[in-house]
Amino acid sequence: MLHLDRVTLTLGGFRLGADWQAAAGQRVAVIGPSGAGKSTLLAAIAGFVAPVAGRLVWQGQDITATAPGGRPVTTLFQDQNLFPHLTVAQNLGLGLSPRLRLTARDHHRIAAALDRTGLGGLGPRRSADLSGGQQGRVALARALLRSRPILLLDEPFAALGPALKADMLSLVAEVAQETGALALLVTHDPADARRFAPLTILVAEGTAHPPAPTGPLLDTPPPALAAYLGL
Numbered sequence: 001m002l003h004l005d006r007v008t009l010t011l012g013g014f015r016l017g018a019d020w021q022a023a024a025g026q027r028v029a030v031i032g033p034s035g036a037g038k039s040t041l042l043a044a045i046a047g048f049v050a051p052v053a054g055r056l057v058w059q060g061q062d063i064t065a066t067a068p069g070g071r072p073v074t075t076l077f078q079d080q081n082l083f084p085h086l087t088v089a090q091n092l093g094l095g096l097s098p099r100l101r102l103t104a105r106d107h108h109r110i111a112a113a114l115d116r117t118g119l120g121g122l123g124p125r126r127s128a129d130l131s132g133g134q135q136g137r138v139a140l141a142r143a144l145l146r147s148r149p150i151l152l153l154d155e156p157f158a159a160l161g162p163a164l165k166a167d168m169l170s171l172v173a174e175v176a177q178e179t180g181a182l183a184l185l186v187t188h189d190p191a192d193a194r195r196f197a198p199l200t201i202l203v204a205e206g207t208a209h210p211p212a213p214t215g216p217l218l219d220t221p222p223p224a225l226a227a228y229l230g231l
Helices: 038-046 088-093 104-116 132-146 162-179 190-196 214-219 223-229
Strands: 002-011 014-022 027-031 053-058 073-077 150-154 182-186 199-204
Touching: 002 038, 014 038, 014 199, 027 038, 027 190, 038 073, 038 150, 038 182, 038 199, 073 132, 088 104, 088 132, 104 132, 132 162, 150 162, 162 182, 162 190, 182 190, 190 214, 199 214, 199 223, 214 223
Parallel strands: 027 182, 027 199, 073 150, 150 182
Antiparallel strands: 002 014, 002 053
């Protein structure tokens, strides 16, 4: 269980409050107007933004003061954070060893992760030579290798076309279900929220609201969400 316990975040004149829980294994969308604080919320969970009040608790352990590297979190960003001059296998290897000192077991795990994400045989290719969809799969394979119980997705597939994005979201959902990870997806697209997440967090007007069932929330949105959706 991830518990944001009366958390307050501030950046400059911006202020965001959050007081909710989400269980391991759940898939949750995070939606709201631009600038409302969606990415800030994920950055706080990842440890890059410190709350000025409240606590972040995972499985009963207070992680508020835990450095990003020590948190049970993997994050996928829109730019994928791949090193273009390295091979696909080396980019995955960085998820296991920052100095790429890999064992035979590590290489086996890398090959298995590539197979699982539809990239079997592409380990020797440079990441710069891959398509956008393939790069997204590499980033997902690296997250799969790290096996962290919280998966944060900050619009990682926003630059992809609708069909390819749908495929990637389906793959992420499968991986999250297999690993039992809590997955939080920031998106501007309500169709992505419906496709990926049974629950949705609305971030609007200074509050990250508790997760609510996605369908009813989007079918009868509160005023702030309705205005954002143009309804």
